[in-house]
Amino acid sequence: NAGVTQTPKFQVLKTGQSMTLQCAQDMNHEYMSWYRQDPGMGLRLIHYSVGAGITDQGEVPNGYNVSRSTTEDFPLRLLSAAPSQTSVYFCASRTRTPLYGYTFGSGTRLTVV
């Protein structure tokens, strides 16, 4: 049981480039979310999904897109990378009724130069 798997673990992008951060969970969790973690800011919600085909914006959605075509996968797309998007990104999932909170992946450290 792998839990929440994020790839890649590290990425360096040039300003203006696009990329997709991958997230997959094998726990059949309905809810999935993307967070970014910046020093002194805690974790902030980017986008979330309550089921396949359903997504919504979180606190800091600008510059990011998501889709949820399957229960297992929830990719995060950076449309045109900016230095302000340098951060650590975490994907998380949970059951419909919260049990043990959210399960987090190990993160993707992204640097935009």
Place this chain on the structure above:
Amino acid sequence: GESVGLHLPTLSVQEGDNSIINCAYSNSASDYFIWYKQESGKGPQFIIDIRSNMDKRQGQRVTVLLNKTVKHLSLQIAATQPGDSAVYFCAALTQGGSEKLVFGKGTKLTVNP
């Protein structure tokens, strides 16, 4: 806006002592609370949760107390060990709401041998 805050950014204790980490939240509609532990380079790891219909919950060496009157919760770690050294986050969720898990900024716990 909605916020979750921790009272102290750092806490240093001696091995074997009890640790108490405090957290305040602003949204009285929050009904599910989680404490996470984050070690360097890793994603947040679930420690313990509590629902708003409870005021205390115990786990292995950890206890969470919830005071809804003053919107405060605390994490108590008994007999703190060097392996407990990490950053601890509290988070609050309003079920059926925006799915926004609001995180505090974290308290870094250092356990001295």
